[in-house]
Amino acid sequence: MSLEPAGASLNPEQAENFEDIEKQFAVKVVQHMETYWNILEQFRGSKLRLTKYDDEIYEHFKKEFPDFDATATINEDEMKSKEGKERWRKFIAEYEKKVEDFNFGTMLRANPKFEYGEKETIFAVRMQFYAIEIARNRGGLNDWIYEKAHPQEK
Numbered sequence: 001m002s003l004e005p006a007g008a009s010l011n012p013e014q015a016e017n018f019e020d021i022e023k024q025f026a027v028k029v030v031q032h033m034e035t036y037w038n039i040l041e042q043f044r045g046s047k048l049r050l051t052k053y054d055d056e057i058y059e060h061f062k063k064e065f066p067d068f069d070a071t072a073t074i075n076e077d078e079m080k081s082k083e084g085k086e087r088w089r090k091f092i093a094e095y096e097k098k099v100e101d102f103n104f105g106t107m108l109r110a111n112p113k114f115e116y117g118e119k120e121t122i123f124a125v126r127m128q129f130y131a132i133e134i135a136r137n138r139g140g141l142n143d144w145i146y147e148k149a150h151p152q153e154k
Contacts, residue, residue, distance in 0.1 A: 029105060029106055029107055030107075032106050032107070033106070033107045033116055033121075036133075037115070037116060037145070040142050040145040040146060041145055041146060041148075041149035042146070042149075043146060044140075044142075044143045044146045044147075045133075045136065045137035045140070045141070045142030045143055045145065045146070046137055046138065046139075046140045046142075046143050048137050050130055050133060050134055050137070051099060051130060053095070053098060053099060054130075054134050057095075057127075057130055057131055057134055058131075058134045058135060058138060060091065060094065060131075061091070061131040061132075061134070061135060062135075064087065064090070064091050065087070065091075065131075068132075068135065070112065070132070070135040070136045070139050070141055071112065071113075071139070071141060072111070073110050073111040074108070074110045074111070074122060074132070076110065076122045079122075079124075079128075088125070088127075088128060091127065091131070092125055092127040092128070095127050099126070099127065099130070101126050102125075102126055102127050103125050103126065103127065104125070104126045105123060105124070105125060105126075106123075106124055106125070106126050106129045107121045107122070107123060107124070107129075108121065108122050108123075108124040108128060108129050108132060108133075109121055109122075110122050112136045112141040112142060113141075113144075115145075
């Protein structure tokens with residue numbers, strides 16, 4: 001993905017510091033990841049709403065990805081294959097005018113049974129995160145996080 005307009009050439013003398021932009025991006029991604037984890041520790045995922053469009057996103061996701069198994073580890077290669085990207089691009093595009101930061105990058109746990117970690121996390125787009133995490137929450141697959149944080153309430 002190019003950050004410069006079509007036909008423009010990048011002048012290094014006038015370019016912003018892309019390293020700083022990358023660091024800011026990484027900080028925002030980590031903040032999102034930590035915030036979501038903290039919310040899951042405070043509330044059962046099965047009781048959460050991530051957006052005001054959760055019902056619509058969930059139904060649309062089930063329709064467009066009927067074989068998605070929310071309990072299984074996401075096959076990142078399949079998700080990011082040419083066909084996978086096209087399916088997701090079509091899904092994500094429907095939320096351009098509805099969901100803020102709909103295409104912003106974020107981290108997604110590859111499997112709902114594990115915490116965020118270097119080997120358990122994949123880079124995804126915010127709408128992929130919402131669709132998959134809404135499905136996981138509806139299935140009660142994230143409730144273990146709350147239960148682990150509140151063992152006295154089991």
